[in-house]
Amino acid sequence: MSDDQDAIDERIQDAGERGDLAELRRLADGGSSDAADQLIETATELGALDELRRLAESGNQDAADQLAELTEE
Numbered sequence: 758m759s760d761d762q763d764a765i766d767e768r769i770q771d772a773g774e775r776g777d778l779a780e781l782r783r784l785a786d787g788g789s790s791d792a793a794d795q796l797i798e799t800a801t802e803l804g805a806l807d808e809l810r811r812l813a814e815s816g817n818q819d820a821a822d823q824l825a826e827l828t829e830e
Contacts, residue, residue: 765789765791766791768784769781769789769791769792769795770795772792772795773798773799776799776803778796778803778805778808781795781799782796782808796808797809797812797817797819800820800823801823804827806824806827806828809821809824810824
């Protein structure tokens, strides 16, 4: 793994721990699937339905599944 990837992974982890959806969104929009996964996980934990909706509408099935689970309760 490259140093760049290590740095990105660290930023993803830090942003997830802080609940920083904006940073995760920026990294995910930059093409990081790990950031997208963390964004979904963090948005789910925070109950950020708008973020999950945005991801689901852009075609992310995991976000759609999480949104469905959260909204059916």
